[in-house]
Amino acid sequence: MTTFPKSLSRRAFIKAGAVVATAAIGGSAAVAGEKDHPSVAFMRKVGKDLLEAHRQGTVNAFLNVIQRYADVPEIALYSLGQYKANLGAAQRPRYFRGVAVFMSRYFADQSREYPIAKYEVGEATTDGKDVTVSSRIFLMSGQTYTVNWRLVWRNKSYKVADAKVLGFSMIYMQRGIFTSYLSKRKGDLFQLMTALEG
Template sequence: MKRVGNELLAASRSGSMAQFAMVLNSNADIPSIGISALGEYARVLPKTDRPIYYTGMINFIARYASREAPKYPVARFIVTSQSKEDPRGTYVDSRITLENGSSYDVRWLVVRRGNTYKVRDAQVIGFWMTSFLDTLFQSFISDNGGNPKALVVALNR
């Protein structure tokens, strides 16, 4: 998680959408995040459309992160503790210190995938990030006739 945090810190400092996307592609549990974000609509999206959906989802998150990063210039990222692994995964706690001296805690949920771990979620100021993605994506699909392909098209514009 320390490596992932340092990669995210570098992406944040660069402000590069492509760098954020690279970090996400390398370290995020993309299929789990993506399917969860679709909720009940996941069963309607053909498996053949999932790769393009995942690409659009990563680009959406990376675009958002690169736009927001300059508002929160990070000075330091440190891992403070981790839980024992349980069926949900392992929780890794960290502290983010901004250049203005303020700090906040981030709890990461990491899951084992083969011989490595992937980030499944992050909790910032008490809110899990994927719940926002779930609400946003499912509302968009609902507002577009319940068709998840509408989301795929929008994410890949």
């Protein structure tokens, strides 16, 4: 079975972070009653379930959370970049699940390396289209860092569309990983899907 290189998840995300750091970030405005905004309540629930998955540290635990709360189809399509047109309708369910598994493996790996003590959900802001909810992560080591969650409204509920860790967009970095992989394989999505499932 074809798989991504063992170091792909961590090293590629870190390397891509240097690129993301140069990207422009648009301004935002506070949402009225931001601490009581429905997006904040949504992120408290996501945070609670993510922390539980983190403590279990398994791919399946994270997969359940990602499939429940993330906008997997849009994240998956965005991640294909210029290869999006190569994805047929019949391939979508397999590819979408593969993306969710890939993300789950990454988070499970990180949960072992960077154990989290607690988190705090902050305020909600909007750019007029999507809502961003800030959070603060506290590691067992005593270190802290910020994660900003971009939410979109899908089917009468919020979904997580991106997470910016220390300002680095996770989906932007994931797109770089996928398109780089595909460029070396003539855009063969079958190879990508097989690797995602590995």
